[in-house]
Amino acid sequence: MSEEARLREEICRHGRSLFERGLTGGASGNISARCPDGGLLVTPTGASLGRLDPDRLSRFDAAGRLVAGDAPTKEMPLHGAFYGTRGERTGAVVHLHATHSVALSLLPGGDPDNLLPPLTAYSVMRLGKVKLLPYFRPGDPAMGDAVRSLGGRRSAVLLANHGPVVAGKDLEAAVCAIEELEETARLALLTRGANPIGLTDTQVRDLVSTFGIEWDD
Known part of the structure; x- marks a missing residue:
């Protein structure tokens, strides 16, 4: 099996797992991944992540032209913006309509520059700061902007009234x-108003320096 064929199967396997565990429903959510030649494989528009066909994934060449497969997700501007600005640090982008993350984006009082509270070490290590972006119509190129x-x-943002992108x-x-991200959003909602004891600034800084985490001030 070629490397691209394995990547196609991997996208479908992860999509099915995310769907079956209720992390995105219906035909919501989308996945993209970089191919060995610099092109992209992208889940098609209107496709359920639980029922993806590896042969029908949208295939882009390294110049960004659709060369095979079904029409891609309407959220391509969102995916393209991550690849374009993060370069070699990004080999895949996942966007879901995960319930707890969306719920957290609806509530007032959070820090839009760092919406996810540092409740656990792994949320800091895997996500850094999570930026809350305003609401955009699905597919709006302004999301990419x-x-x-x-x-x-x-590396992670939360679209208000829409869902997370990583x-x-x-x-x-x-x-x-x-x-x-979704699990930490769930923890944040479960402990909201109960004055949970999260990580201190010193503990966060220790994680940032030890693991080389992106953490801009």
């Missing part, structure tokens, strides 16, 4: 990170 305005400094060095890393 908003990500590009971050200058590649964030870029990773490869598909496995991106999936693990977005799962961590």
Whole structure:
């Protein structure tokens, strides 16, 4: 099996797992991953992540032209912005409509520059700071502009009233990170108003320096 064929199967396997665990429903959510030749494989528009066909994934060449497969997700501007601004640090992008993450984006009072509270070490290690971006109509190219305005400094954002988007060095890393985002959002909602004891600034800084985490001030 070629490397691209394995990547096609991996996208479908992760998509099915995310769907079956209720992390995105219906035909929501999308995944992209960089191919060995610099092109992209992308989940098609209107496709359920639980029922992806590896042969029908949208295939882009290294110049960004659709060369095979079905029409891609309407969120391509969002994916393209991460690849364009983060370069070799991004080998895959995952976007879900995960319930707890969306719920957290609806609540007032959070820090839009760092919406996810540092409740656990792994949320800091896998995500860094999570930026809350405003609401955009699905497929609006302005979503890509908003990500590009971050200058590649964030690997994870939360679209208000929409859902999380995470870029990773490869598909496995991106999936693990977005799962961590959703779980931390769930913890934040469960402990909201109960004065939970999260990580201190000193503990966060220790994680940042020990693991080389992107953490801009």
